Amino acid sequence: MYKQLPTDTITYGPQVKECEELHASKYRLPNESFEEGTTRNAASMADNEEHRQQLKSIFKEQRFMPAGRVQAAMGSPRNVTAYNCFVSGFIEDSMDSIMDKAKEAAETMRRGGGIGYDFSRIRPSGDRIVSLDSSASGPVSFMRIFDAVCRTIVSAGHRRGAMMGVLRVDHPDIEEFIRAKRNENDLTNFNISVGVTDEFMNCVHGGKLFSLTFKGKVYKQIDAVMLWDEIMRSTWDWAEPGVLFLDHINNDNPLHYCETIEATNPCGEQPLPPYGACLLGSFNLVKYIQPHFAAPDGYSFNFNLFKEDIPVVVRAMDNVIDRTHYPLKAQEKEAQAKRRMGLGITGLANVLTLLEYKYGSKYSKRFTRQVMRTLCLTAYEASSDIAVEKGSFPLYDKEKYLQNNFMKKFPEELKLKISKQGLRNSHLTSIAPTGTISFTADNVSSGIEPVFAHELNRTVITEVGPQTVKLKDYIYNYYDIKSETTEGLSIVDHLEIQNAVQPWVDSAVSKTINVGDDECFDELKIIYSEAWRTKLKGVTTFRLSGKRYGILNKIEEKEEEGTACFFDPETGQKECS
Numbered sequence: 001m002y003k004q005l006p007t008d009t010i011t012y013g014p015q016v017k018e019c020e021e022l023h024a025s026k027y028r029l030p031n032e033s034f035e036e037g038t039t040r041n042a043a044s045m046a047d048n049e050e051h052r053q054q055l056k057s058i059f060k061e062q063r064f065m066p067a068g069r070v071q072a073a074m075g076s077p078r079n080v081t082a083y084n085c086f087v088s089g090f091i092e093d094s095m096d097s098i099m100d101k102a103k104e105a106a107e108t109m110r111r112g113g114g115i116g117y118d119f120s121r122i123r124p125s126g127d128r129i130v131s132l133d134s135s136a137s138g139p140v141s142f143m144r145i146f147d148a149v150c151r152t153i154v155s156a157g158h159r160r161g162a163m164m165g166v167l168r169v170d171h172p173d174i175e176e177f178i179r180a181k182r183n184e185n186d187l188t189n190f191n192i193s194v195g196v197t198d199e200f201m202n203c204v205h206g207g208k209l210f211s212l213t214f215k216g217k218v219y220k221q222i223d224a225v226m227l228w229d230e231i232m233r234s235t236w237d238w239a240e241p242g243v244l245f246l247d248h249i250n251n252d253n254p255l256h257y258c259e260t261i262e263a264t265n266p267c268g269e270q271p272l273p274p275y276g277a278c279l280l281g282s283f284n285l286v287k288y289i290q291p292h293f294a295a296p297d298g299y300s301f302n303f304n305l306f307k308e309d310i311p312v313v314v315r316a317m318d319n320v321i322d323r324t325h326y327p328l329k330a331q332e333k334e335a336q337a338k339r340r341m342g343l344g345i346t347g348l349a350n351v352l353t354l355l356e357y358k359y360g361s362k363y364s365k366r367f368t369r370q371v372m373r374t375l376c377l378t379a380y381e382a383s384s385d386i387a388v389e390k391g392s393f394p395l396y397d398k399e400k401y402l403q404n405n406f407m408k409k410f411p412e413e414l415k416l417k418i419s420k421q422g423l424r425n426s427h428l429t430s431i432a433p434t435g436t437i438s439f440t441a442d443n444v445s446s447g448i449e450p451v452f453a454h455e456l457n458r459t460v461i462t463e464v465g466p467q468t469v470k471l472k473d474y475i476y477n478y479y480d481i482k483s484e485t486t487e488g489l490s491i492v493d494h495l496e497i498q499n500a501v502q503p504w505v506d507s508a509v510s511k512t513i514n515v516g517d518d519e520c521f522d523e524l525k526i527i528y529s530e531a532w533r534t535k536l537k538g539v540t541t542f543r544l545s546g547k548r549y550g551i552l553n554k555i556e557e558k559e560e561e562g563t564a565c566f567f568d569p570e571t572g573q574k575e576c577s
Contacts, residue, residue, distance in 0.1 A: 012062075016477070019442050037071065041066065045075075045316040045319050063284055065434075066320075081326060085115065087273065088101050091119060101117070104328055110327070125141070140173060150162075150163055168197070170211065178194065203224035210223075232528065236515075236521055248535050252405045253506075256404055257400040269342060271507060271508050277326075279317060279340065280342045281313065282432060283344070285348055306375075310382060311381075311385070314386065318383075318390075342429065345372070353481060355367065359489055359497065372503075376506075377414060380418065383425045383428060387423050387424040398419055401423070402419060429507060433449070448498070453486075456473075457470055491516075491523060494514065
């Protein structure tokens with residue numbers, strides 16, 4: 001029989017010492033208690049006293065956890081942004097544009113934001129620069145400027161700068177880009193992803209040649225299968241580059257009529273236009289678990305409470321858009337024109353364990369879809385209600401918005417409501433990795449990831465540098481249940497869960513598909529092709545026995561050499577202490 005959590009005493013905030021210490025160091029003011037911090041956040045995000053009290057209850061019980069930047073910034077005297085990440089303005093093919101964007105990046109990171117970039121507008125290496133009678137060095141060389149800026153700037157709140165670098169698959173320098181991180185020393189502050197098009201994937205599956213072009217000029221024709229294998233081989237060995245399916249991103253974008261997306265935030269859950277920003281937060285699903293009325297040794301999910309909380313949170317996060325600081329005026333203008341937010345979930349794997357659903361099974365997929373459908377539709381309905389009161393986002397176009405692919409699956413009643421009332425926010429859902437906020441909730445399973453291990457070492461970034469702490473999985477610690485772990489899952493199990501949530505996510509899903517030692521290279525390639533076929537917006541894989549150190553494993557082996565290395569779930573970067 002599962003042990004029941006005590007109900008006679010209500011506790012607030014992280015109860016595990018290491019989790020409480022991390023929450024205090026990252027998200028709270030000096031000498032501020034957890035309850036004082038949540039009170040500060042609620043007061044700064046609320047519309048009125050009733051709304052404040054509702055928020056305070058939700059935050060205190062950690063039913064919803066705003067992203068770390070929101071917790072650290074809202075109500076704080078510090079002049080930092082509540083946005084976790086941004087995407088750079090267009091980096092054009094000129095030194096002035098490159099250096100201007102590097103300066104903007106420095107200001108953004110100084111205020112606590114990570115940045116994504118598209119480098120595809122920079123001419124390829126070896127290209128002739130007529131005005132200087134010299135040759136271009138190419139986008140990869142200029143990425144090192146941004147890498148150096150990030151390495152130099154310490155982000156607010158003891159957060160390492162995080163960056164995503166994207167290059168289109170048809171850029172003439174794509175092969176150099178793919179190989180750029182096949183070592184431990186270059187571009188260490190970057191995640192990198194290839195922007196893949198449908199045209200390219202059709203060439204791969206058709207065994208055709210594919211043209212590498214820049215500004216309409218064909219520089220080279222290459223065997224598409226060979227280029228795809230190059231991407232896959234690098235991913236197999238080094239866990240990078242990731243893959244972004246650009247056409248899926250843009251075709252399913254509710255704002256397809258007024259923006260083109262070419263890059264994402266550092267973790268990939270927010271495809272964003274130039275100067276776009278991601279305002280994130282996640283519902284902690286374990287807090288909606290209750291004893292099942294018909295089974296004293298079983299559990300159920302409280303959908304009623306979940307649906308009650310969502311409108312409260314949507315209203316609060318919408319207020320953040322108007323009440324936070326922005327590093328750049330262009331970012332503020334973009335955010336207020338569209339009023340994006342990304343509400344997601346965390347603790348999914350823990351909840352699946354309590355409900356006795358195997359991760360990746362048909363029952364787990366059905367439950368996951370139900371959770372995300374509830375979150376999505378309830379959030380959109382709440383946003384429409386707020387629009388009646390406060391107005392729709394400025395770039396809302398009723399006819400064009402309601403015709404997008406994403407909206408077609410909505411119930412007719414809700415589409416009619418949005419048509420009549422408008423919509424306050426252009427985007428409302430996203431699945432973030434939630435590495436740190438999940439840690440501060442006593443180590444619940446991150447995002448939609450499976451449980452990594454029942455007991456583990458984890459390295460965290462603190463004000464005194466990287467620290468390794470020993471932790472138990474949330475369910476193992478509080479319920480004395482050992483969940484299935486990543487080690488026992490197939491790559492198909494991972495893909496099934498990602499496919500279950502994507503239809504109800506208007507942005508994207510940050511998910512790492514762990515590849516076990518019993519799986520082969522050809523299986524990896526099949527997974528990426530299947531991801532494209534099922535219209536996922538991006539894929540990231542990590543092979544535990546690859547050449548890049550894992551997120552949590554292998555720490556103990558490296559300690560003997562005086563270096564502990566890990567793969568950070570929030571930024572995707574290797575960190576060593």
